[in-house]
Amino acid sequence: MSGDEEAVLAANAAFYAAFDRRDIDAMDAIWARSSLVACVHPGWRPLRGRAEVMASWRAILLGPGAPSIRCAQPSAHACGDTAFVVCVEKLPGGDLVASNFFVREDSAWKLLHHHAGPIARGDEEETPPPDLLN
Amino acid sequence: MSGDEEAVLAANAAFYAAFDRRDIDAMDAIWARSSLVACVHPGWRPLRGRAEVMASWRAILLGPGAPSIRCAQPSAHACGDTAFVVCVEKLPGGDLVASNFFVREDSAWKLLHHHAGPIARGDEEETPPPDLLN
Numbered sequence: 372m373s374g375d376e377e378a379v380l381a382a383n384a385a386f387y388a389a390f391d392r393r394d395i396d397a398m399d400a401i402w403a404r405s406s407l408v409a410c411v412h413p414g415w416r417p418l419r420g421r422a423e424v425m426a427s428w429r430a431i432l433l434g435p436g437a438p439s440i441r442c443a444q445p446s447a448h449a450c451g452d453t454a455f456v457v458c459v460e461k462l463p464g465g466d467l468v469a470s471n472f473f474v475r476e477d478s479a480w481k482l483l484h485h486h487a488g489p490i491a492r493g494d495e496e497e498t499p500p501p502d503l504l505n
Numbered sequence: 506m507s508g509d510e511e512a513v514l515a516a517n518a519a520f521y522a523a524f525d526r527r528d529i530d531a532m533d534a535i536w537a538r539s540s541l542v543a544c545v546h547p548g549w550r551p552l553r554g555r556a557e558v559m560a561s562w563r564a565i566l567l568g569p570g571a572p573s574i575r576c577a578q579p580s581a582h583a584c585g586d587t588a589f590v591v592c593v594e595k596l597p598g599g600d601l602v603a604s605n606f607f608v609r610e611d612s613a614w615k616l617l618h619h620h621a622g623p624i625a626r627g628d629e630e631e632t633p634p635p636d637l638l639n
Contacts (some may be wrong), residue, residue: 409589416624450587457543468620470618486604491547491548
C-alpha cells in the first residue's frame with residue numbers, strides 16, 4: 372500500500388470517528404473547503420455544495436437518532452491528488468456500503484463526496500436484487 | 506461550466522447510453538484500464554478490480570433482466586485529472602442515485618468507479634429514512 376493510500380485510509384477513519392462521536396466540528400474539518408463537495412446519504416437525493424452538505428451532517432449528528440457506526444473492509448484507490456475509498460459501514464440496523472472521494476488540500480486528504488446506501492444481498496449471491504435494478 | 510466538466514458529462518452520458526443499449530463493448534471501452542476500478546451496483550457489496558467489475562456488467566447487460574435506464578440531473582465536479590458526476594438514474598421501477606468517478610486517461614475521461622443505490626424519499630423531506638440510517 373502506498374503512503375497516499377495509507378493517508379487516505381487514515382482520513383477515512385477520521386470521518387467515521389467523527390460520525391461515531393457525533394463530533395460536528397471534527398466532521399466539518401474533514402470535509403474539503405472546495406465548493407465541489409457533494410453527499411448522498413442513504414436513500415436521500417444528492418446534496419450539492421458545502422453549505423447543504425454540512426447542514427445535513429448537523430441535522431444527522433445533532434439529532435436524536437444518530438446511529439453508532441463502524442467502518443469495515445476499506446480499500447483505498449489513490450489517483451494523483453484525489454482518491455476514493457470503498458468500504459462497508461456497520462450500523463445497528465445492518466450494513467451499508469459507502470464510497471468516499473477525497474482530494475488533497477494543503478497536503479491533507481479532505482472529503483469531497485460521500486455516497487452511502489444499503490446492501491440488500493449476501494456475499495454469496497451473484498445477481499442484484501431485481502427490485503433495486505428493475 | 507468548464508470544458509472538463511462538459512467532457513465528463515459527455516463521458517457520463519456515454520456510460521448510460523452503453524447501459525441502455527446493453528452494449529458490452531462500449532461499456533468496456535468506457536471503463537478505465539487502471540487496476541483501481543471499483544463498482545457498487547444497487548444493493549451489492551463492493552466489486553474491486555477491472556476483471557470483477559466487467560464480469561458484473563456482462564452479467565447485467567447480457568442477462569434477461571437488463572432494465573432500460575436514463576440519466577437525469579447530472580452535475581459534474583472536475584478536480585484536475587479526476588472528476589465525479591452525481592446524477593439520478595431513471596429506471597422502470599423508480600429512481601436511483603449514482604456517483605460516477607472518472608479519471609483522465611490519454612486525454613479521455615474514463616470511468617474509475619460507479620456507485621448506484623435507491624432513493625427512498627421525496628424531494629420535500631429533510632431527514633433520512635430511519636430504516637436506512639439506523
